[in-house]
Amino acid sequence: MKIFIKIFTIAFLCFFILFSGLVWSFNYYMKDNxxxxxxxxxxxxxxxxxxxxxxxxxxxxxxxxxxxxxxxxxxxxxxxxxxxxxxxxxxxxxxxxxxxxxxxxxxxxxxxxxxxxxxxxxxxxxxxxxxxxxxxxxxxxxxxxxxxxxxxxxxxxxxxxxxGGVPVYISHLMDYEDPYDDPPLKIYFEPGNHLLNGKDGVKFLRYRKATPGSGGLSYADGDLGRIRAQQEFMKNAIKKTMSxxxxxxxxxxxxxxxxxxxxxxxxxxxxxxxxxxxxxxxxxxxxxxxxxxxxxxxxxxxxxxxxxxxxxxxxxxxxxxxxxxxxxxxxxxx
The missing domain is CATH 3.40.630.190 (LCP protein)
Incomplete structure (x- = not known):
């Protein structure tokens, strides 16, 4: 019995030290660099x-x-x-x-x-x-x-x-192109309901104004309009996450x-x-x-x-x- 307790104690301590080290490492490397x-x-x-x-x-x-x-x-x-x-x-x-x-x-x-x-x-x-x-x-x-x-x-x-993506309703044509971005950025969404995957979701969140002459519409109040769109996206993402x-x-x-x-x-x-x-x-x-x-x-x-x-x-x-x-x-x- 004494041998079992001794082995169990050593094993527990080893596990605790290993687990603590892993958690410490994870928490340390998660910090903003x-x-x-x-x-x-x-x-x-x-x-x-x-x-x-x-x-x-x-x-x-x-x-x-x-x-x-x-x-x-x-x-x-x-x-x-x-x-x-x-x-x-x-x-x-x-x-x-x-x-x-x-x-x-x-x-x-x-x-x-x-x-x-x-x-x-x-x-x-x-x-x-x-x-x-x-x-x-x-x-x-x-x-x-x-x-x-x-x-x-x-x-x-x-x-x-x-x-699994985020559902959004897009009320107007979004059409923006920045060939100088790295990589070149192209945002294009027709009006209507969309289930946006990660790549398209980021494009939607970044959109603020249309390329002149493209037929797309810019947010009337610039970045403030984009914030409202981001909030709606966030709310839909939270709703999806809650399920x-x-x-x-x-x-x-x-x-x-x-x-x-x-x-x-x-x-x-x-x-x-x-x-x-x-x-x-x-x-x-x-x-x-x-x-x-x-x-x-x-x-x-x-x-x-x-x-x-x-x-x-x-x-x-x-x-x-x-x-x-x-x-x-x-x-x-x-």
């Missing part, structure tokens, strides 16, 4: 005077009390983030809120003075995924970003294929992304999300307006509306005052 340099420092502070201090305090209190897990999803095009989505998941209510951040969002940084460097999609190239986490938290009034997930075009293609075994999908697609989420945590998060209904997935865009500054087009986010959006995500319910009740009574009587 573009570190960037320096710390993200915003060059111009937002005008905080129009935000009441108690509003910020309320938001931070809600954040502290919440069990929400926040991610930033980055779709990469070289050293720029072509797609950025802030994803907040509430495991208690099985609620997911997704806020798309326009790539042209105005975000000036100390030491980066070029017009293109003042766009949010330039942060990744200079500071890496960890730097984007910091910048997104700064943009969203210090709401924490727990994890990043980055995916390249080839990774997105593989993930779409792994779930599958979610933890299995996560472990399958995990190898196509780079992230600071450990494999063990990813499986836990996926298990928490099992049973989440599609109506509990809410997709919005960062509030703001697009306009030119110094000859360059930027998207300027609205601080007040961003605060309201975050309060809504974190479940803030404003208490009615006696004045509010009196106004409602007067309105009903009128």
């Amino acid at each position: 573009h570190d960037g340099s320096g710390i993200v420092v915003r060059a111009e502070e937002e005008d905080m005077d129009n935000l009441e201090p108690e509003d910020i305090d309320i938001l931070m209190q809600l954040v502290d009390e919440s069990s929400r897990i926040n991610f930033i999803l980055l779709g990469l095009e070289g050293f720029r983030s072509d797609t950025m989505m802030f994803i907040s998941f509430d495991p208690d209510d099985k609620q997911m809120d997704i806020v798309s951040i326009p790539r042209d969002t105005y975000y000036p940084r100390v030491g980066y003075d070029g017009p293109g460097k003042k766009k949010f999609n330039a942060v990744y190239g200079d500071h890496g995924a960890a730097g984007v986490k910091t910048a997104v938290s700064d943009l969203l009034l210090n709401v924490p970003v727990d994890h990043y997930v980055t995916v390249t075009y080839s990774g997105a293609e593989a993930i779409i294929n792994s779930i 599958l075994r979610l933890p299995s999908v996560v472990t399958t697609t995990f190898r196509f992304v780079r992230t600071d989420i450990d494999l063990q945590d990813a499986i836990i998060y996926a298990t928490m999300a099992v049973g989440m209904e599609l109506e509990n997935v809410n997709m919005v865009m960062l509030p703001g307006v697009a306009r030119y500054q110094g000859g360059t087009s930027y998207f300027f986010h609205d601080l007040q509306e961003t605060r309201d959006l975050l309060l809504q995500i974190y479940g803030y319910e404003e208490e009615e005052t006696e004045e509010d009740v009196e106004e409602e009574i007067i309105s009903i009587e009128d």
